Amino acid sequence: MTLHQINPNVSVDCAIFSFDQGALEVLLIERHAGNSEIKDDLMALPGNLIYEDETLDEAANRVLSELTGLTNIFLEQVYTFGNPNRISKQKDLDWLRAIRASPEARVITVAYTSLVKKENFKIQPSSFAKKAVWVKVKDVPHLAFDHNEILDKALDYLKHKIYLEPLGYELLPDKFTLAQLQKLYEAILEDSFDKRNFRRKILRTEFIVKLDEKQQGVAHKPAGLYRFDKSRFHKI
Amino acid sequence: MTLHQINPNVSVDCAIFSFDQGALEVLLIERHAGNSEIKDDLMALPGNLIYEDETLDEAANRVLSELTGLTNIFLEQVYTFGNPNRISKQKDLDWLRAIRASPEARVITVAYTSLVKKENFKIQPSSFAKKAVWVKVKDVPHLAFDHNEILDKALDYLKHKIYLEPLGYELLPDKFTLAQLQKLYEAILEDSFDKRNFRRKILRTEFIVKLDEKQQGVAHKPAGLYRFDKSRFHKI
DNA sequence: TGGTGTTCGTGTATAAAATACACTAAGTTT
DNA sequence: AAACTTAGTGTATTTTATACACGAACACCA
Structure with a gap:
């Protein structure tokens, strides 16, 4: 040293x-x-x-x-x-x-x-x-x-x-639901958004890709899981 | 001292x-x-x-x-x-x-x-x-x-x-033409814009108000003069 | 004084994005 | 099997972005 x-x-x-x-x-x-x-x-x-x-x-x-x-x-x-x-x-x-x-x-x-x-x-x-x-x-x-x-x-x-840039990549687990992602945006921006519009907007980026997998062990309809695909990222 | x-x-x-x-x-x-x-x-x-x-x-x-x-x-x-x-x-x-x-x-x-x-x-x-x-x-x-x-x-x-924020307020003379303002944006952003679209967009802000005055002493159709109205400014 | 040169000022059509809004589907729990 | 909870989706409307061309106003010069 x-x-x-x-x-x-x-x-x-x-x-x-x-x-x-x-x-x-x-x-x-x-x-x-x-x-x-x-x-x-x-x-x-x-x-x-x-x-x-x-x-x-x-x-x-x-x-x-x-x-x-x-x-x-x-x-x-x-x-x-x-x-x-x-x-x-x-x-x-x-x-x-x-x-x-x-x-x-x-x-x-x-x-x-x-x-x-x-x-x-x-x-x-x-x-x-x-x-x-x-x-x-x-x-x-x-x-x-x-x-x-x-x-x-x-x-x-x-x-x-x-x-x-979509910060979720740094903050969310590798597999996440769109509801989690939305909550992240809402927490950072101290605002709230319409679910349908948020999903449309975020999926338009093609940076977030759907997996063939679902949430497990929740007492309601399980959400689909997504992941970030860094390679598809391009500055907004 | x-x-x-x-x-x-x-x-x-x-x-x-x-x-x-x-x-x-x-x-x-x-x-x-x-x-x-x-x-x-x-x-x-x-x-x-x-x-x-x-x-x-x-x-x-x-x-x-x-x-x-x-x-x-x-x-x-x-x-x-x-x-x-x-x-x-x-x-x-x-x-x-x-x-x-x-x-x-x-x-x-x-x-x-x-x-x-x-x-x-x-x-x-x-x-x-x-x-x-x-x-x-x-x-x-x-x-x-x-x-x-x-x-x-x-x-x-x-x-x-x-x-x-519209930076022209700091950089342009009190009375200016929209062509000057456009050139300022183009210089800062190192880009160029369509004149009609630029004017529409910039005038939409209501931050820039038209004066009842024209350019003097130019060898072409004189441009109208504008000024910034700080009081009308609200964050974009 | 009429013609030339130069910049000014404007409108429309199309595409993309933003916003507002409500119901059915798929699971778990009791 | 009924109740509960969150997931997932479509459409209509408004706003914004983009692409594009020509007549108008002035100074200058011949």
């Missing part, structure tokens, strides 16, 4: 989304300050300072991996937050004093986001993350630093992105 | 666009290193290190003002560039050694963009900008640092943004 020099002025934060039971979720960590006595009940987006010898994208991947165990995630940059007062809550200051070499440094943070199928990843918190948990976006509490603002920006980014 | 502490790790760069004679232009500076003997023929986007006590938005405004004289510009953040090797050309290294206290520092830069009517601003270069000039985007040469990449990203941002 090589030693890396830390850049005390620049961090990355990751807003990782997943979709479960019709609701959008985001990955948060409960931070803790090593062996110190800091009692800190704030949750946060996984994030940390960058190394001098890595790109921002690399930093985002490394930090996410170190704090949650998630690796090989395709992360996209969302926005950079640089208000000098973005670290001003007493709890945040106390926590930084406990864990950082330059706790008073002014830190600019670059926000990244990604979408994952949570069942494909085992969450393994390490470093200063006491644990990492999936939290429904609707239930996200008051977070550390300016992380609520960062989360909002990442959600805006998502809403925008779903117009450009 | 108060003294400000400089953050050696974070800079801002501004891609300021204007529109003239049917072509999109960008504001570039010819940098020079004070009294030093550095011969440097690279042009660059206006940009510099931030102060510790200002937000990124404030830094972008200050830097733009210091280097070009443009003030009170509404700047929007585009993207953040943080490749550790983004400063690797010999000319860039030489130039930084001549002007910076920590010329070897790894610098992350936050790109900003804006649109201006160039006739409303007098360009007054100062600081290390030898001069500031409008250059047609099609004619932009090889730039300092990774500024060509930054410019490309800003142009992408523009293309995207014109779908969300």
Whole structure:
């Protein structure tokens, strides 16, 4: 393991989304300050300072991996937050004093986001993350630093992105029903749609192909299963 | 004049666009290193290190003002560039050694963009900008640092943004013809449109209102003049 | 002053996409 | 076998996109 020099002025934060039971979720960590006595009940987006010898994208991947165990995630940059007062809550200051070499440094943070199928990843918190948990976006509490603002920006980014490409590929299981897909769109866009029109529109893309298979074990008419065919994708 | 502490790790760069004679232009500076003997023929986007006590938005405004004289510009953040090797050309290294206290520092830069009517601003270069000039985007040469990449990203941002709001308001004179507006769209989107369809579509917005006035002094049928009515604007 | 050159301004037909709306079908449970 | 629950489908209407050609208005020049 090589030693890396830390850049005390620049961090990355990751807003990782997943979709479960019709609701959008985001990955948060409960931070803790090593062996110190800091009692800190704030949750946060996984994030940390960058190394001098890595790109921002690399930093985002490394930090996410170190704090949650998630690796090989395709992360996209969302926005950079640089208000000098973005670290001003007493709890945040106390926590930084406990864990950082330059706790008073002014830190600019670059926000990244990604979408994952949570069942494909085992969450393994390490470093200063006491644990990492999936939290429904609707239930996200008051977070550390300016992380609520960062989360909002990442959600805006998502809403925008779903117009450009079908995001379900990243968020749904390999086989899914059109009702699941519709719920995903409704969750991200915070809207609701007519079932017939949604199905017509989504099937027009030819990106979603029907399988010769049905849902099992549901107490009603089973829905047909579909899958994404990436090869048929072309920008909308 | 108060003294400000400089953050050696974070800079801002501004891609300021204007529109003239049917072509999109960008504001570039010819940098020079004070009294030093550095011969440097690279042009660059206006940009510099931030102060510790200002937000990124404030830094972008200050830097733009210091280097070009443009003030009170509404700047929007585009993207953040943080490749550790983004400063690797010999000319860039030489130039930084001549002007910076920590010329070897790894610098992350936050790109900003804006649109201006160039006739409303007098360009007054100062600081290390030898001069500031409008250059047609099609004619932009090889730039300092990774500024060509930054410019490309800003142009992408523009293309995207014109779908969300009618940008002509920022770029055209108060009174303009529909042909001018069409050329603006064509320049930004690098496409061309049917005149009748373009007019129908743009007038459907009710954001653009016809004046009881015509073009003067043209050697052909004079075009009617229009203006933007911001109050009628609603997101598309 | 009449002709030439140039850009302006307009309408219609067709195709594609968006929207609104309600009932039968296929399973499971009791 | 009846009740329950979600799946799956079609049509009519409006809106938007696209393709396409010619007379009108002005300046300029001979």
